[in-house]
Amino acid sequence: MPTTVKAYAATSPTAPLTPTTIELRDVGPHDVRIAIGYVGICHSDIHTARGEWGATDYPIVLGHEIAGVVAEVGPQVTRFRVGDRVGVGCLVDSCRRCAYCRRGDEQFCAEGYVETYSSTGRDGRPTQGGYAEAIVVTEDFVLRIPDGMALDVAAPLLCAGITAYSPLRRWGAGPGTRVAVVGLGGLGHMAVQLASAMGAEVTVLSQSMRKQEDALRLGATHYAATSDPDTFSRLAASFDLVVNTVSASIDVDAHLSLLAVDGTMVNVGIPEHPVSLDVLSLLMRRVSYAGSNIGGIRETQEMLDFCAGHGIAAVIETIGAEQVNEAYERVVTSDVRYRFVIDTATLA
Ligand code: NAP
Ligand code: ZN
Ligand code: ZN
Numbered sequence: 001m002p003t004t005v006k007a008y009a010a011t012s013p014t015a016p017l018t019p020t021t022i023e024l025r026d027v028g029p030h031d032v033r034i035a036i037g038y039v040g041i042c043h044s045d046i047h048t049a050r051g052e053w054g055a056t057d058y059p060i061v062l063g064h065e066i067a068g069v070v071a072e073v074g075p076q077v078t079r080f081r082v083g084d085r086v087g088v089g090c091l092v093d094s095c096r097r098c099a100y101c102r103r104g105d106e107q108f109c110a111e112g113y114v115e116t117y118s119s120t121g122r123d124g125r126p127t128q129g130g131y132a133e134a135i136v137v138t139e140d141f142v143l144r145i146p147d148g149m150a151l152d153v154a155a156p157l158l159c160a161g162i163t164a165y166s167p168l169r170r171w172g173a174g175p176g177t178r179v180a181v182v183g184l185g186g187l188g189h190m191a192v193q194l195a196s197a198m199g200a201e202v203t204v205l206s207q208s209m210r211k212q213e214d215a216l217r218l219g220a221t222h223y224a225a226t227s228d229p230d231t232f233s234r235l236a237a238s239f240d241l242v243v244n245t246v247s248a249s250i251d252v253d254a255h256l257s258l259l260a261v262d263g264t265m266v267n268v269g270i271p272e273h274p275v276s277l278d279v280l281s282l283l284m285r286r287v288s289y290a291g292s293n294i295g296g297i298r299e300t301q302e303m304l305d306f307c308a309g310h311g312i313a314a315v316i317e318t319i320g321a322e323q324v325n326e327a328y329e330r331v332v333t334s335d336v337r338y339r340f341v342i343d344t345a346t347l348a
Helices: 043-049 151-158 160-170 186-198 212-218 229-234 252-256 297-310 321-332
Strands: 003-009 018-024 031-040 066-073 085-088 091-093 134-138 178-182 201-206 222-225 239-244 259-267 288-291 316-319 339-343
Touching: 018 134, 031 085, 031 151, 043 321, 066 134, 066 151, 085 151, 091 134, 151 160, 151 186, 151 297, 151 316, 151 339, 160 186, 160 239, 160 297, 178 186, 186 201, 186 212, 186 239, 186 297, 201 212, 212 222, 222 229, 239 252, 252 259, 316 321, 321 339
Parallel strands: 178 201, 178 239, 201 222, 239 259, 259 288, 316 339
Antiparallel strands: 003 018, 031 066, 031 134, 031 339, 066 085
């Protein structure tokens, strides 16, 4: 029997999100139904709700930072039992056959992975995300939340955590490397904690000085404001890795000037508009400008376990579902410390 659950949906690029109900698919042989406890608000939810990345298929239930408890399992599920504490991130399925899927990079699936929302599910219906009481997901795309990690502070790890973790690992953040994190929001505050736990020397570059104390508490050793004209000259050529988490367009050349020879700037932020750069910014110190898209399922579990092992979690402000529109406004004005998490009990 399909299950109907309460949810919050966006219905147009400009209308506030409103309460609705959605029908979950039947729990198939390999599916688990998760009673959602908490769901983080990622800036990608806002870009999508507002149609900033192209046409959005409305109505849409956003939310891909999902933490909850298994409520039902299909007959062939082997890895989970009712009552297990679990998470779901941005991926809910992929082809599982292509070279990328086989090596655990489902986020690069050659057939296109199925996103938690704004994709077409295997049942042919639009997928709907976690601003809801429950979700049905195939067990291979469900993560285990480590013991001792509370569900509310775990939820944002499922997107912000893995999106920060994957490039830090790939580009070798560790002892002896100098990492700059640009933008101290949801992704940024995870990148600071993770890079610092990996042993890198971390600098936060924020628009103003107002988040300095927080940045140092999260593990940064240096902090500078990008609004200060001296920052870019003072810090020129001084980083091995710059992780740009900014949700808006930035001056790419100015940020590339911060890289030492052979350094890399990785964009994880996805601004609405294309960026441009002067190729001289790349070739004068042989630097690279790269991007990174979330991370695969295996790596996401590795990140969760790394966080548990290092006592890392998201810093959150918990809200009721009815506060979601106000929270969106605060995220776009960088007034979030550092992730809003919806308590889905307030949907009932
Ligand atoms: P967020 O919480 O809003 O953080 C973004 C931060 O960027 C803000 O806190 C602010 O930091 C800074 N910022 C915002 N507007 C700015 C501007 N006009 N100029 C300079 N700095 C500005 O957003 P988030 O959830 O971390 O997401 C960040 C971006 O990553 C979004 O574009 C999102 O869609 C994208 N994303 C990508 C992936 C991926 O797989 N690559 C995954 C998740 C999210 P300060 O106040 O410190 O300046
Ligand atoms: Zn996200
Ligand atoms: Zn694939």
